[in-house]
Amino acid sequence: MNIAAPSADIMKVTVQRYRPEQDNEPWLQHYQVPFSADTSVLEALQHIKDHLDPSLSFRWSCRMAICGSCGFMINGVPKLGCKAFLRDYSELHIAALDNFPIERDLISDISGFVENLETIKPYIIRDDPQELDTSQPINQAFIQTPAELSLYQQFSQCINCGLCYAACPQFGRNPDFLGPAALALASRYNRDSRDQGQEQRALFLNAEEGVWSCTFVGYCSEVCPKQVDPAAAINQGKAASTTDYMLNLLSLSKSGEKE
Amino acid sequence: MTENHEHKQTFRKPYQHKQSRWWWLQNRFFTLYLIREATAVWVLLYCLLLLSGLVSLSEGEAAWSDWLNSLSHPAAVGFQMIVLTAVVYHAVTWFKLAPKIMVVRIGTWTMPERLMLIGQWLGLLILTAALLGLAIAWGA
Ligand code: SF4
Numbered sequence: 001m002n003i004a005a006p007s008a009d010i011m012k013v014t015v016q017r018y019r020p021e022q023d024n025e026p027w028l029q030h031y032q033v034p035f036s037a038d039t040s041v042l043e044a045l046q047h048i049k050d051h052l053d054p055s056l057s058f059r060w061s062c063r064m065a066i067c068g069s070c071g072f073m074i075n076g077v078p079k080l081g082c083k084a085f086l087r088d089y090s091e092l093h094i095a096a097l098d099n100f101p102i103e104r105d106l107i108s109d110i111s112g113f114v115e116n117l118e119t120i121k122p123y124i125i126r127d128d129p130q131e132l133d134t135s136q137p138i139n140q141a142f143i144q145t146p147a148e149l150s151l152y153q154q155f156s157q158c159i160n161c162g163l164c165y166a167a168c169p170q171f172g173r174n175p176d177f178l179g180p181a182a183l184a185l186a187s188r189y190n191r192d193s194r195d196q197g198q199e200q201r202a203l204f205l206n207a208e209e210g211v212w213s214c215t216f217v218g219y220c221s222e223v224c225p226k227q228v229d230p231a232a233a234i235n236q237g238k239a240a241s242t243t244d245y246m247l248n249l250l251s252l253s254k255s256g257e258k259e
Numbered sequence: 260m261t262e263n264h265e266h267k268q269t270f271r272k273p274y275q276h277k278q279s280r281w282w283w284l285q286n287r288f289f290t291l292y293l294i295r296e297a298t299a300v301w302v303l304l305y306c307l308l309l310l311s312g313l314v315s316l317s318e319g320e321a322a323w324s325d326w327l328n329s330l331s332h333p334a335a336v337g338f339q340m341i342v343l344t345a346v347v348y349h350a351v352t353w354f355k356l357a358p359k360i361m362v363v364r365i366g367t368w369t370m371p372e373r374l375m376l377i378g379q380w381l382g383l384l385i386l387t388a389a390l391l392g393l394a395i396a397w398g399a
């Protein structure tokens with residue numbers, strides 16, 4: 001790689017640092033980074049780590065917007081570092097994702113988010129597990145039409161990058177809120193024709209920390225790099241939650257009639 | 260084993276940032292959202308104004324016409340203009356969100372967002388015209 005080509009432009013890059021063994025709060029460090037038209041923010045960070053300051057810590061893996069590990073606040077906006085390019089900025093300010101505890105430098109502790117994902121049982125649930133022919137893959141045991149697939153496909157594109165959590169003021173206020181991606185994923189399984197777990201998930205979705213904590217700020221859908229549109233998933237979930245409630249009332253009154 | 264344990268050291272000290280009271284000034288998107296939410300306050304105030312009208316109506320004709328006249332006071336007109344702006348802003352933003360909340364699917368056909376938007380505005384126009392027509396017919 002010809003990094004120090006004389007024709008390369010230089011950009012001022014400000015990076016938020018936090019070293020738990022020495023610092024009590026984050027602080028800012030400035031670097032001068034050479035770049036060309038195809039330099040991504042992630043590559044700028046790699047340049048800093050390789051040539052200027054090996055102590056800088058950040059996460060990355062795929063470099064192609066698929067693994068979801070390189071989320072940062074880039075000039076105040078949650079973005080994937082590998083999908084943002086220096087050519088679109090005149091100056092860069094890179095910080096760890098908002099609303100998550102900072103583990104070190106640009107690395108956020110996203111374990112709360114991962115727990116929320118687990119809470120909503122993001123897998124296909126069947127009433128009778130015995131009926132599953134385990135010798136066959138599920139797509140052969142339960143055939144699905146393209147129309148049935150289209151009902152949830154959009155919501156299955158999530159890469160768990162957490163950008164939507166950094167964009168959500170309700171999650172910032174209350175980390176117990178299940179949050180955009182987890183609720184979108186719940187919606188994805190609830191819409192799956194092979195799944196029968198709606199009732200089990202309703203417990204979490206209808207709770208205070210479920211869909212009702214969302215006030216439709218909508219910024220999550222704006223920043224999502226995969227067009228999942230979690231805000232739409234959640235607010236359609238509110239309709240389902242209300243129907244659930246009404247049906248419950250109805251069945252309650254019915255069981256009352258029987259007596 | 261215990262010995263081993265004592266030698267283990269962790270520097271983990273996750274830094275928890277506290278959400279600022281001014282988070283809604285952080286970007287335009289948040290600010291516009293909060294303005295949308297705040298329109299509810301203006302609507303509430305307007306409801307109170309209407310309620311006071313109802314009260315004065317029950318107090319007889321003099322009170323009622325006093326109330327009616329007070330509405331054309333410049334301050335009252337200003338207030339009503341603000342309420343109107345707030346309600347229009349609320350309608351515009353919510354109409355935009357509605358297609359996300361309610362997906363209309365007939366068979367494999369999904370109603371495009373644009374069509375829903377147009378439908379909502381048409382509905383509002385027709386209802387407003389009908390109400391106005393009624394009010395004018397009533398007055399005549
Ligand atoms: S919904 Fe979008 S922004 Fe949120 S974690 Fe998934 S891919 Fe990332």
Ligand code: FES
Pocket residue numbers: 042060061062063064065066067068069070071080081082083
């Ligand atoms: S490095 Fe995988 S999403 Fe950016």
